[in-house]
Amino acid sequence: MPARYILHMFTPSAQMSPFDINMAVDAGYDVVVPYCDVSAAEIRGLTQDAIFSRGPKGVKATGIFIGGRNVMLASDMLETARAAMVPPFEVSVMADPSGSYTTAAALVACVERQLQRAHDTSFAGKRVLVLGGTGTVGRIAGVLAAGLGAEVSLGHHAKLASAEAAAAETGQRFGCVLAGADASTPEARRAALAGADIVLAASVAGVQVVSEAERAAAAQLLVAADVNAVPPEGIAGVGVMDDGKQLPEGRGVGIGALAIGNVKYQVEHRLLRSMREGDKAVYLGFREAFAMAREVIAEKDGQ
Structure with a gap:
């Protein structure tokens, strides 16, 4: 048997x-x-x-x-x-603590896809602002983006010191350079967004971290991505089903929580199955999750 x-x-x-x-x-x-x-x-x-x-x-x-x-x-x-x-x-x-490894992997892979499709570019040299950056998904998304050559700042809703501490701790643990960003006031967020090419919203569910006015003022945004599926949207104007939808202003495109979540679900499912079906033991963390997310997206695009 x-x-x-x-x-x-x-x-x-x-x-x-x-x-x-x-x-x-x-x-x-x-x-x-x-x-x-x-x-x-x-x-x-x-x-x-x-x-x-x-x-x-x-x-x-x-x-x-x-x-x-x-x-x-x-x-x-x-x-x-x-x-x-x-x-x-x-x-x-x-x-996969709190689903953060698979969610962050899906988030960064989806953004990578839209950078290529909408702008014919990559993460390399881009300035990335992660709002909710001291949380589980935000930290790992920051590490993955930094690994792709981006300049990453983790934003905290209350204190710059908390953002800087999380950036230093996470960067030291995973071998990358992360910075802290002040996101405690509308003025601080506007300043941080003004220099961002990519914004990742990874805050708690049901909390809006970028208002419509703040998003509209982010003149150089290429991609705005949000993992929050609970109303209101984490980034105003980015719907949960959006997958490369043009933002109302500028050249940027939006990616919503359900577009990211569909990839996250497939990543976790495939990794769990790979443990059960393989002949050899495997050890799966966020880097393996990111590789799987890229595979899922490549299949989606028929590559």
């Missing part, structure tokens, strides 16, 4: 995300087990409990998912789980 597919889901939070549980079941896992309030110190022991009980063949039907709300902690937990493997007892591991 074939071994049943088991996914052990570890989170440092009080609850595992129902979204990720649904995704795991839809990706074909037979048994999905959440473990809550898991500390970093427990990952090694839990990983080895998972790998040694099913034999070298049974581990191919076992996987580990790491959730939570801290992008640095999730990355550390992924590396701890990898180091805990004892080949041939080795299982696949995926990290």
Whole structure:
């Protein structure tokens, strides 16, 4: 009888995300087990409990998912789980805290697509402003954009010092250069937007971070992208279904939350399936998610 597919889901939070549980079941896992309030110190022991009980063949039907709300902690937990493997007892591991890795991957890949389609250019040398940049999605989107050659600033709604601290912490952890930006007042946002080629809205749901007047004043915008699907839109004038729709002024185009979310869903689904279907263990973080997002978009465009 074939071994049943088991996914052990570890989170440092009080609850595992129902979204990720649904995704795991839809990706074909037979048994999905959440473990809550898991500390970093427990990952090694839990990983080895998972790998040694099913034999070298049974581990191919076992996987580990790491959730939570801290992008640095999730990355550390992924590396701890990898180091805990004892080949041939080795299982696949995926990290996606608060969906941030797959969402940020989809966001940046969608923007990359529109830069090419609408403007025949890339992220290289562009100035990127991430509003909600100290959150989970914003930090990882900033890291990915910086990796593509952009000059990235993370904006904070209240304090410049908080933005600068998040930029320094995130850049040091993931090996890139990020700056902080003041987004605490309409005047500060206007100043930050005035120098931006790309604005990414990654704030909490239901909060508008760019007003119509602020967007209209951003004269050199090429792309405005928003991951907020809960009204009001995070960037005024960018609808949830927009996928390269021309902004009311200038040359810029907008990308809405559902256009990004469709790619995010496919990325998470495919990564979860790749863990279950592959012959070798894989370790999946935000860089692997970005590679998958590019693949999804290339298929969408028939490339």
